[in-house]
Amino acid sequence: MGKYVLKRLVYIVIVFFVISFLMYALYNLIPTDPARAQLEPMRQQLKPEEYIRMYKQLRKEMGLDDHLVIRYARWMGIIKGLKGKFDGLLQGNFGYSQTFKKPVVQQISEPMKNTIFINIFATIAALGITLPLGVYCAVHKGKKFDTTVQTMSILGYSLPIFIISLIFMYFFVVRWGIFPLMGSKTPNATYEPGSWEAFVDKVYHIALPVIVMTFASLGGMTRYVRSSMIEALGTDYIRTARAKGLREKVVIYSHAWRNALLPIITSILAWFLGIFGGSVIIENTFSLNGMGKLYWTGLNTLDFELVLAIQMFYTVVSLIGSLLIDLSYGIVDPRVRVNK
Amino acid sequence: MSKKMKNNTPKKKKRSTLARWFRQTVLRKHDIDYDNPEVIETPLKIVAQNFFAKKTAVFGVVVFLLILLVVLIGPYFFKLNLGEHEQTLIHVPPSNNMMKIPKEMHGRISDIAPGTTFGIGVDVDGKVYSWGHTRVTERIDLKDIPDEVQEADLKMIAAGMDHAVALDTNGKLMVWGNTRRSQARFTPDMEKAQKSGKNWNIVQLEAGMQVSAALDEGGYLYLWGNRSNFDLGIKREYQGNIAKIAFMANEYISLLKDGNVAYTGIKGKGSPFSKIPDELLQGKTVDIAATDRTCAGLTEDGKVYFWGRLEKGENEMPEIDSKIIKIEGGRFHYSALLENGNVVSWGNNDYNQAKAPAQVTSGGNVKELYVGNFQNYAILENGEHVTWGLSGFPLGTDNFGRDMLVRIINGGRVTMLVGAIAVVIATIIGVILGGLAGYFGGTVDIVIMRISEVVGGLPFIPFAMILSAVIGSRLDPTQRMYLIMIVLGILSWVGTCRLVRAQFFAQREMEYVTAAKAMGIREGAIIFRHILPNVFSLLLVSMTLDFATSMLTESTLSYLGFGIPLPTPTWGNLLTGANNSIIIQQYWWRWVFPAVIFGMCTICINLIGDGLRDAMDPKSTER
Numbered sequence: 035m036g037k038y039v040l041k042r043l044v045y046i047v048i049v050f051f052v053i054s055f056l057m058y059a060l061y062n063l064i065p066t067d068p069a070r071a072q073l074e075p076m077r078q079q080l081k082p083e084e085y086i087r088m089y090k091q092l093r094k095e096m097g098l099d100d101h102l103v104i105r106y107a108r109w110m111g112i113i114k115g116l117k118g119k120f121d122g123l124l125q126g127n128f129g130y131s132q133t134f135k136k137p138v139v140q141q142i143s144e145p146m147k148n149t150i151f152i153n154i155f156a157t158i159a160a161l162g163i164t165l166p167l168g169v170y171c172a173v174h175k176g177k178k179f180d181t182t183v184q185t186m187s188i189l190g191y192s193l194p195i196f197i198i199s200l201i202f203m204y205f206f207v208v209r210w211g212i213f214p215l216m217g218s219k220t221p222n223a224t225y226e227p228g229s230w231e232a233f234v235d236k237v238y239h240i241a242l243p244v245i246v247m248t249f250a251s252l253g254g255m256t257r258y259v260r261s262s263m264i265e266a267l268g269t270d271y272i273r274t275a276r277a278k279g280l281r282e283k284v285v286i287y288s289h290a291w292r293n294a295l296l297p298i299i300t301s302i303l304a305w306f307l308g309i310f311g312g313s314v315i316i317e318n319t320f321s322l323n324g325m326g327k328l329y330w331t332g333l334n335t336l337d338f339e340l341v342l343a344i345q346m347f348y349t350v351v352s353l354i355g356s357l358l359i360d361l362s363y364g365i366v367d368p369r370v371r372v373n374k
Numbered sequence: 375m376s377k378k379m380k381n382n383t384p385k386k387k388k389r390s391t392l393a394r395w396f397r398q399t400v401l402r403k404h405d406i407d408y409d410n411p412e413v414i415e416t417p418l419k420i421v422a423q424n425f426f427a428k429k430t431a432v433f434g435v436v437v438f439l440l441i442l443l444v445v446l447i448g449p450y451f452f453k454l455n456l457g458e459h460e461q462t463l464i465h466v467p468p469s470n471n472m473m474k475i476p477k478e479m480h481g482r483i484s485d486i487a488p489g490t491t492f493g494i495g496v497d498v499d500g501k502v503y504s505w506g507h508t509r510v511t512e513r514i515d516l517k518d519i520p521d522e523v524q525e526a527d528l529k530m531i532a533a534g535m536d537h538a539v540a541l542d543t544n545g546k547l548m549v550w551g552n553t554r555r556s557q558a559r560f561t562p563d564m565e566k567a568q569k570s571g572k573n574w575n576i577v578q579l580e581a582g583m584q585v586s587a588a589l590d591e592g593g594y595l596y597l598w599g600n601r602s603n604f605d606l607g608i609k610r611e612y613q614g615n616i617a618k619i620a621f622m623a624n625e626y627i628s629l630l631k632d633g634n635v636a637y638t639g640i641k642g643k644g645s646p647f648s649k650i651p652d653e654l655l656q657g658k659t660v661d662i663a664a665t666d667r668t669c670a671g672l673t674e675d676g677k678v679y680f681w682g683r684l685e686k687g688e689n690e691m692p693e694i695d696s697k698i699i700k701i702e703g704g705r706f707h708y709s710a711l712l713e714n715g716n717v718v719s720w721g722n723n724d725y726n727q728a729k730a731p732a733q734v735t736s737g738g739n740v741k742e743l744y745v746g747n748f749q750n751y752a753i754l755e756n757g758e759h760v761t762w763g764l765s766g767f768p769l770g771t772d773n774f775g776r777d778m779l780v781r782i783i784n785g786g787r788v789t790m791l792v793g794a795i796a797v798v799i800a801t802i803i804g805v806i807l808g809g810l811a812g813y814f815g816g817t818v819d820i821v822i823m824r825i826s827e828v829v830g831g832l833p834f835i836p837f838a839m840i841l842s843a844v845i846g847s848r849l850d851p852t853q854r855m856y857l858i859m860i861v862l863g864i865l866s867w868v869g870t871c872r873l874v875r876a877q878f879f880a881q882r883e884m885e886y887v888t889a890a891k892a893m894g895i896r897e898g899a900i901i902f903r904h905i906l907p908n909v910f911s912l913l914l915v916s917m918t919l920d921f922a923t924s925m926l927t928e929s930t931l932s933y934l935g936f937g938i939p940l941p942t943p944t945w946g947n948l949l950t951g952a953n954n955s956i957i958i959q960q961y962w963w964r965w966v967f968p969a970v971i972f973g974m975c976t977i978c979i980n981l982i983g984d985g986l987r988d989a990m991d992p993k994s995t996e997r
Contacts, residue, residue: 203953
């Protein structure tokens with residue numbers, strides 16, 4: 035198991051560097067010139083040749099003429115920066131946000147908490163519903179309940195999440211007035227941050243987004259759980275187990291369920307990433323102060339240091355997700371540990 | 375008899391394959407010979423039978439084909455105008471009643487005032503009626519006619535953009551609707567004239583954008599309303615000398631009693647409308663009319679002269695075989711009544727307002743003509759009425775006054791096209807990489823699977839957003855559409871690749887591959903010409919399901935503003951900005967209709983994909 039984990043860890047670190055390099059290269063496609071921007075106010079007072087000399091010097095100082103790989107390594111913090119010390123992403127320097135006029139680290143700390151909060155909430159809620167529902171449908175397949183769930187689940191994964199949000203907004207906000215329409219806290223609220231009221235207010239505001247996210251992921255997951263469970267129930271060892279006279283509960287939950295879990299875990303990875311990606315839409319639709327909303331703002335204002343930092347966040351989330359899946363695979367399926 | 379038999383028998387046998395297929399799959403009647411039970415059916419036939427046995431799948435096919443047909447053919451009939459912006463038609467709900475005169479008024483019409491999206495009329499008893507979309511602001515509805523107007527015996531009526539003016543037989547002037555912009559604030563000289571009755575024998579009532587005018591028989595003109603956007607005044611030398619007036623969008627012109635046309639507003643020579651054609655200054659003008667930006671004058675000999683900003687074909691008058699006796703202007707078109715009782719319309723025809731029906735162009739029995747905005751009402755000799763022009767929008771309009779139906783149909787075409795091409799790109803990449811990985815295995819397989827893990831591990835929506843933002847900022851809208859197709863294709867091939875790889879692993883051990891290898895066929899040919907056709911059925915299923923996913927992704931990107939940019943419509947960006955309570959509740963047609971048709975489309979594609987998968991999967995029948 036230890037070797038297996040180590041292998042996965044090394045692999046993930048490599049992927050992280052590959053993706054971050056790709057992102058950095060992509061970011062450098064944008065035609066911007068910070069040296070020129072910095073010199074522009076002085077242009078009128080300088081002679082042309084002096085201006086060119088200063089411009090060249092500044093470019094050298096800022097390291098703009100260096101090779102892309104060197105600049106990337108500096109930004110990442112693998113080699114020494116221009117000031118002679120390691121100061122990059124790995125040291126916790128995420129850059130400076132031009133839009134918000136403060137370091138990116140400060141800007142993203144609050145939204146990151148919110149995003150992780152709603153995503154974990156939605157994941158737990160969705161898993162809590164889909165796993166039992168899928169298993170129940172598989173065991174009672176072909177019955178009326180199963181057919182109804184099957185038909186309904188097509189709705190769930192066919193509709194884009196923003197349409198589901200609009201429908202839920204119409205009923206829960208406009209019609210019944212149960213939840214607030216937007217925002218992550220009541221405007222002009224007087225409670226102290228960190229108090230019980232603050233928590234309740236936060237939950238009140240994120241309730242509807244979480245419900246929408248949960249609902250949107252029900253369809254696909256239920257179908258997946260059901261089909262892998264059916265697959266497992268159709269195998270020979272289940273027939274053997276039944277022939278042995280084992281109780282149906284043992285057959286389903288001990289024999290079939292454990293084998294059905296493998297494909298389910300793989301699909302949970304894709305789904306978990308989808309939820310994080312989908313939270314961009316949810317946060318924008320509900321105006322939640324989260325990473326997705328910040329990402330959207332950063333892209334719209336071309337604040338690329340901010341965007342790059344958030345993109346790295348998404349990458350890390352997806353890599354950690356895949357690592358977790360790999361590990362749980364190892365725990366669930368002993369064969370994985372032995373073979374790799 | 376025998377001849378007949380001879381003719382009949384071969385006919386029965388010759389039932390075409392298509393008809394047989396139809397009988398078997400749709401009517402579910404089988405030509406099975408029960409004496410000989412071992413009927414061998416081809417796999418394709420079984421798949422088709424399984425597929426069409428599923429009601430949901432058949433429903434999906436039918437509805438999807440209908441939507442596809444509408445989206446493919448519709449744009450030729452509902453042409454998209456990207457620069458469209460019509461101030462007076464913003465947020466009109468689904469309607470079809472803008473020219474629907476109430477039954478009580480039929481045959482008894484005495485005056486009609488066509489407003490922007492509504493009409494107000496008076497019958498011969500002086501009773502007032504309203505129809506069409508009368509809600510002019512959130513709170514104000516012109517349908518709520520005040521009691522004093524309802525009870526009065528009305529003589530004349532006029533409708534502006536958001537208010538209405540009525541005059542009763544006693545000379546009492548009443549205003550209702552939006553009165554916040556001094557639409558009901560009468561000038562002091564009007565109050566005086568109304569009280570004394572002197573110079574208060576009103577012969578013409580006009581209303582425009584928050585302004586109104588009343589003209590006295592003696593030539594006195596009274597103007598009131600919102601002065602900020604309108605040249606609402608009269609030069610003293612013209613007062614008492616006016617025979618008729620016509621409203622443009624922000625100005626008005628007058629026909630004087632001496633038969634000349636004059637710009638009588640305060641702006642005088644400063645207005646572009648003061649350059650009146652010489653022919654109308656000969657004292658022979660009999661009628662004037664105006665659209666939003668142009669004016670027309672009619673002379674005694676029936677000739678019409680135009681001036682102003684003639685940009686929408688307002689001066690493109692057709693050949694006329696008779697003399698014009700009366701001319702009326704809408705927002706961008708004119709209609710004229712001829713001496714022989716016919717009507718001609720010309721000018722902008724966006725809403726069919728310049729396309730008069732044959733009944734009035736050649737019927738020769740039109741008595742009266744009322745024209746305004748985009749509507750025309752012709753009253754015939756026998757009291758019946760004929761209408762043409764804008765009758766409403768079946769799916770409402772958006773915040774620029776654009777027809778939602780047109781935008782939904784054209785948006786569907788863009789969304790489907792982008793989705794389809796993205797799937798084709800993804801499938802090509804996935805098949806090539808998956809095929810190579812699955813057939814060769816080993817190092818090739820490991821490299822390709824690692825690449826696919828990286829691509830599959832990228833957070834999809836954020837990554838597509840950054841690609842679109844970084845590369846797309848330098849592109850024009852059409853190039854950006856191609857960019858989105860490519861981005862979606864490049865990011866979504868992983869699933870196909872894995873599927874093809876798994877299939878190839880299974881297929882390459884089969885005997886036919888060994889046979890092909892033994893015959894010395896090149897490996898490329900084995901992969902693509904021998905193995906691929908065997909994988910094709912599963913590929914078709916995954917393509918169908920991916921098509922729905924691609925459409926969803928495109929619409930999501932467009933919804934967030936990183937897909938296809940406005941004003942090009944797609945099913946995603948039609949919903950951009952719909953997430954506020956005003957649109958959700960009051961302008962519900964802006965999100966309900968796109969959401970419904972888009973939802974239907976993706977649901978149907980998924981139903982088809984599901985049905986296909988179940989039909990091809992031999993296990994599904996066992997389940």
